[in-house]
Amino acid sequence: MSVNDIKEDLESQGIADAVVQQLTSRTTKKPLPLFLVKTKMPEKLAEIQRLAMLTVSFERKKKSSEPSQCYRCQRYGHTQRNCRLAERCVKCGEDHNSTSCSLPAPPTGQRNAKCCLCGEGHPANYKGCSKAPKKAASAPKAVPTTNRTSYAQKVKKPMSTSAPAAATATGTTAQKQHGDDRLLAMMQAIIIRLDALEAKMQDKH
Template sequence: MSKLSPFAVQKGFQAIAGTLKSTKRLRDGSFLVECSRRAQAENLLRTTTFVDRPVHVSMHKTLNSSRGVIRCRELSLLSEAEIGEELKSQGVVEVHRVTVKKEGKVIPTNTLFLTFNRPDMPKELRVGYLKVKVDLFIPNPLRCFNCNKFGHTSQRCKTAAKCQRCGKDKHEEQCEGPQICSNCSGPHAASAKDCPVWKKEKEIQRIRVEKRISFPEARQLVEATSPSTGFTSNLSFADVLNKKR
């Protein structure tokens, strides 16, 4: 398909599904398309050839769903399965209850992570006679437990292990040294949520989820509003765009 002209690609999609909301060629040569109607998606999913070329069509793993957070103490005695069954008609396909560990015991909370079967998350849910607000789920930054850097896991880490507390080479004994962050050299552990680097990575996650863009695109937007000396969110994205203009 990489050898097809833009005109041939446009005509091919037009013949199968009509006018699509958006079409984008990805780095691997495949196409990411956004449909305006369910019928368009169904026609595309049935497609096996495109302009006389064999193709495979599948749903995007993340762009066709959304995740939200609700807090409701009235649901504290119900299981995740029961809650999911009751909320199925509102598009909920998965429920996960947040737990905390206290004095060696795992304690369930009133906070629930919900996965919806649509990209646009509802602002509220009907929980029986209650109206419950749905907040956007913002995942925490991905931090490597080996080197403490953000953006990858320990399974893919290729650098030497560092102590989470003092930032030096990892040691077997309990660390008693002063806390020095591996990411910003501040007087705190690498896992501290008041670390300016952690805050920046969290902001990148927020922008990525809210604007439904790729991680590199979200990073580019956040770094455009961040001075080299640290993270700040004083500038709006409108300000950034105006500066670019």
């Protein structure tokens, strides 16, 4: 099944704007039985079950977290489709296409590999290369804090007694003052009665 066969079959099924691209292996550069289809009508692809007399299925392309690397010049930040720079081999680092290199693919040719980006002894697509972009460290998640006091903290925390003591002292003082006032009133009443009794006795004499 070729790219043209897929495009023609998609057009016959109502998808005329499809852009079809066959995917290749990153290591061997050989074509894979996988095709990338770009269209403004992705909902119609879900209805298609057969293409070029073969049973097919469509999946949404997953966005890769890896930085894009050009298979032509081996630099990062763009793809070979729009690259106009000189070709550089991913295996030996020389100025030729990677598919025409006589150096065996890893791991067989790993010992003789040379990175065209840093000059070290590894392929240019090695993720541990010093020139490879590093993933940005994710920011630590903020942990919400609360002012709630745990049961253990409440048990350990000494209870304050100043406020109840002050209230008790105030209450005691008020009660004492009230008792003194009553006693004074009773004494005044007794004194008045004694004065009246003394005056009555003087009248009799």
